[in-house]
Amino acid sequence: MAEMPDIAGNIARVQERIAQAAAKAGRAGEDIKLMLAAKYQPAENLIAAMEAGVNYFGHNLIPQLVEAEAAISTYPHFTSVIGHIQSNKLSTAMDHAQRIDTVDSLKNLQRINRRQEARIAAGEADAPYPVLLQVNSAAAPTQFGCSPQELLELASRGSELPQIEICGLMTIGANTEVEKEIHASFALLQELGAQMQSLPGLSGAKILSMGMTSDLEIAIAHGSTEVRVGTAVFGPRAQK
Numbered sequence: 001m002a003e004m005p006d007i008a009g010n011i012a013r014v015q016e017r018i019a020q021a022a023a024k025a026g027r028a029g030e031d032i033k034l035m036l037a038a039k040y041q042p043a044e045n046l047i048a049a050m051e052a053g054v055n056y057f058g059h060n061l062i063p064q065l066v067e068a069e070a071a072i073s074t075y076p077h078f079t080s081v082i083g084h085i086q087s088n089k090l091s092t093a094m095d096h097a098q099r100i101d102t103v104d105s106l107k108n109l110q111r112i113n114r115r116q117e118a119r120i121a122a123g124e125a126d127a128p129y130p131v132l133l134q135v136n137s138a139a140a141p142t143q144f145g146c147s148p149q150e151l152l153e154l155a156s157r158g159s160e161l162p163q164i165e166i167c168g169l170m171t172i173g174a175n176t177e178v179e180k181e182i183h184a185s186f187a188l189l190q191e192l193g194a195q196m197q198s199l200p201g202l203s204g205a206k207i208l209s210m211g212m213t214s215d216l217e218i219a220i221a222h223g224s225t226e227v228r229v230g231t232a233v234f235g236p237r238a239q240k
């Protein structure tokens, strides 16, 4: 058994990094939320995080999402999906997460819309389903997300679907040590976010989910409103 990481201490250190990066960017620290990347974490680690004051989680894998949600259902919290989802898992994801942050096709927006119509008809939901659109901001062949060129058209078509609420954008960004490239990918997402907000019906789509353990300061400099942190809080992942 791995030793339990100092989750409360690590969270405090990450909050301090966020506060410093926000101050440097002339932003208010409260405008940046800390989402914990929960993949491969046992429920006890998520509970320790909630006891330390963070109850905002992102899951990559749907089976882990379902298992973790069952284990922490009695705690007030918010969970979104931050990993790529196959179309046939969208419905399960919607039943267990409050938002999907990795939508990158009109086909999947339409599926979510139809499923939410059914959930509303069944009394399981009473509002449009919240999503973020994922953009492959670094044109990385290994990453999902729509291309920057496709984004505005996708957002505009999505905004016409009655049971979809587009809340903003998500990106992984350039996976490199070259800081200039990381800056460029996050700056691109910020610019796309601003353009998207000027489209009809999308002025409220203000979330920019970007920044992880290694690059959250750069993301905050480019307007990130949510950073997704795993390693800095839970330690290196022991993948099963």
Ligand SMILES: *Cc1c(COP(=O)(O)O)cnc(C)c1O
Residues within 6 Å of the ligand: 037, 039, 060, 082, 083, 172, 212, 213, 214, 228, 229, 230, 231, 232
């Ligand atoms: C794992 C993961 C993170 C967190 O990465 P760390 O480097 O461990 O902070 C953030 N976003 C996504 C989509 C992830 O899969």
